Structure formats: C-alpha cells, structure tokens
Amino acid sequence: MDNDVDQALVARYRAGDKDAFAELVIRYQRPIYNAAFWILHSADDARDVAQDVFLRVAEHFDEFDGQHRFFSWIYRIAVNEALNLLRRNGHEEWLDDEIDLPGADTANPEVLAGEAERSRHIRRALMCLSRNDRTVLVLRHFSECSYQEIADILEIDEKTVKSRLFEARHRLRDALKDFRPT
Amino acid sequence: MNRSRQIELMHAVLDGEATAEEGRELDAVLASDARAREEYEELRGLFEGLRALPQPFPPEGLAASVLDSATSLVSRSSRPRRAACSFPRKPAFVPATSSPFRARPWT
Numbered sequence: 386m387d388n389d390v391d392q393a394l395v396a397r398y399r400a401g402d403k404d405a406f407a408e409l410v411i412r413y414q415r416p417i418y419n420a421a422f423w424i425l426h427s428a429d430d431a432r433d434v435a436q437d438v439f440l441r442v443a444e445h446f447d448e449f450d451g452q453h454r455f456f457s458w459i460y461r462i463a464v465n466e467a468l469n470l471l472r473r474n475g476h477e478e479w480l481d482d483e484i485d486l487p488g489a490d491t492a493n494p495e496v497l498a499g500e501a502e503r504s505r506h507i508r509r510a511l512m513c514l515s516r517n518d519r520t521v522l523v524l525r526h527f528s529e530c531s532y533q534e535i536a537d538i539l540e541i542d543e544k545t546v547k548s549r550l551f552e553a554r555h556r557l558r559d560a561l562k563d564f565r566p567t
Numbered sequence: 568m569n570r571s572r573q574i575e576l577m578h579a580v581l582d583g584e585a586t587a588e589e590g591r592e593l594d595a596v597l598a599s600d601a602r603a604r605e606e607y608e609e610l611r612g613l614f615e616g617l618r619a620l621p622q623p624f625p626p627e628g629l630a631a632s633v634l635d636s637a638t639s640l641v642s643r644s645s646r647p648r649r650a651a652c653s654f655p656r657k658p659a660f661v662p663a664t665s666s667p668f669r670a671r672p673w674t
Contacts, residue, residue: 406634406637407630407634410630410633410634411630414625414629414630414633415624415625418623418624418625418629419622419623419625422623428623428626431623431625432625432626432629435625435629435633436629436632436633436636439633439637440633440636440637440640443637443640444640500619503616503619504616504619504620504621507616507617507620508620522617525582526614526617526618527617527620527622531584532582532584547575547578547579550578550582551574551575551578554578554610554613557613558609558613561613
C-alpha cells in the first residue's frame with residue numbers, strides 16, 4: 386500500500402472530509418478481509434473481523450499516531466482481532482475443506498484437478514500450524530508485507546520476523562509431507 | 568559458508584529481501600553445491616505453492632455495511648468532532664450468498 390495515499394486520506398479525514406474514511410474502507414477491505422480469512426479460515430469470521438476492524442479504526446482514529454504508517458496500524462488491529470476471535474472460539478486448527486476454490490485458468494481437467502489437490506494440501510497444512518506460524522506466513526505470503534512491515538505490525542524486531550518465518554516454513558514443509566499422497 | 572547462512576540467504580532471496588551481494592553469494596553456493604540446490608528448489612516450490620493459492624474476495628456490501636455501522640457509531644458518540652461527522656449513506660449490507668472466492672484474477 387502506498388503510504389503517501391494513506392497519509393493524504395488520513396489528513397483529509399482529520400480535516401473533516403468524511404468521504405476519506407469511505408475511501409480508506411474501500412482501499413483496505415480486501416487486504417484486511419484476506420488476511421483475516423487466512424488466519425481464521427472462515428469466510429463468515431473474516432467478514433465479522435473485517436467489519437470490527439473498520440469500526441475500531443473509526444472509533445479510535447484519534448489515537449492513530451500519524452508518525453507511523455496507517456497500513457501497519459490497521460493490520461495490527463486486524464491481526465489482533467483475528468487472533469482474539471480464534472482464542473474466543475477455541476479454534477487452534479481448522480481442517481475446513483468445504484470452502485470452494487476458483488478454477489485455475491486452464492481447460493485441461495487433469496491440470497485443474499492437480500492444482501486443486503495441491504492447493505488443498507497447502508491449505509490443510511497451513512491450518513495445522515499454530516496461529517503464530519500462520520499469522521507470520523499470511524502477512525508475508527498473502528499480504529506481501531516486508532520483514533520491516535511485519536515487524537511493525539507484530540511489534541517484534543526484524544530478526545525475530547526472519548526467525549519466525551524460517552521456523553514456520555520449516556513446519557509447513559513438514560506438515561505438507563504428512564498430506565502428500567502415498 | 569555454513570548451512571545456516573545458506574538457508575538464511577535462500578529465505579532472504581526468495582522473500583526479495585536480499586541485497587545484490589547476498590544474491591551473488593547464494594548463486595555461488597548453488598553453482599557448486601548440489602545439496603544446497605535441492606534445498607533451494609524445494610523451498611522455491613513451497614513459495615510457488617503459497618503464491619498460487621487463490622485469494623478470497625470480501626463479500627458484496629462489506630464496505631456499505633461498515634459505513635452504515637460507522638454512521639451509527641459516530642451518531643452515538645458524545646465527542647464533538649465525531650458528533651459533527653456523518654458518513655455518506657450507502658446501500659444496506661448484502662450478505663454473501665456464495666464462496667468468498669471468485670473466478671476472476673486477483674488484481
């Protein structure tokens with residue numbers, strides 16, 4: 386996300402331009418929903434979390450420190466909301482294969498079946514990871530955050546981000562071996 | 568170069584966080600070490616697999632629902648700045664009736 390655009394929207398909203406908040410919601414609804422979805426693996430929970438995140442942003446906008454990136458602030462709220470919901474629900478692991486995936490861009494049924502199977506294995510393996518492992522992987526691979534951005538969001542140092550990513554990938558590879566067809 | 572440095576470089580390069588010098592350092596390792604090449608290819612496959620996962624779209628009407636709720640929230644607030652702020656009216660929230668994934672490219 387372009388920080389200059391965020392800063393301009395934040396400044397407009399603080400100056401009383403209500404449309405700026407709507408623009409922030411539209412700008413961030415997909416990435417926030419997406420991150421929540423992969424942490425929670427539930428479309429309904431991700432929708433609820435995304436809604437709660439934007440309401441928290443509206444409610445606590447005065448507390449946002451303009452010296453920091455809006456991107457990191459809203460992601461931090463989203464990650465905390467998603468992890469809190471996981472704790473409340475008592476879900477540490479999800480093996481929900483009921484959610485349909487879109488078809489790949491090919492007409493070859495064998496390729497489609499192969500890709501769908503591979504995708505299913507990765508999703509199942511992801512859901513076997515701890516929430517901390519999954520969160521760091523989601524931020525890096527799906528939200529495409531840099532090490533520094535992940536460090537800001539999770540309020541840890543960059544070295545810890547690297548180490549968490551390394552360990553999470555190691556465990557993901559191990560989990561994938563368990564799902565590999567024999 | 569020890570194994571742990573090799574692995575660190577592999578992750579950094581695949582994450583796009585390595586410097587040009589680190590990239591060259593890894594290239595040199597991969598050119599001379601079959602085990603490192605195998606390890607790197609396996610890790611690259613994992614990155615590709617994650618990258619290829621379809622990304623869900625938010626349900627239709629999420630933004631409208633948020634803005635409606637924010638309007639209520641603001642109108643309940645007793646603080647002057649928020650009390651003076653009203654959000655533009657949007658259509659009512661329409662819940663998703665299908666999968667969060669849509670068969671169109673992630674843009």
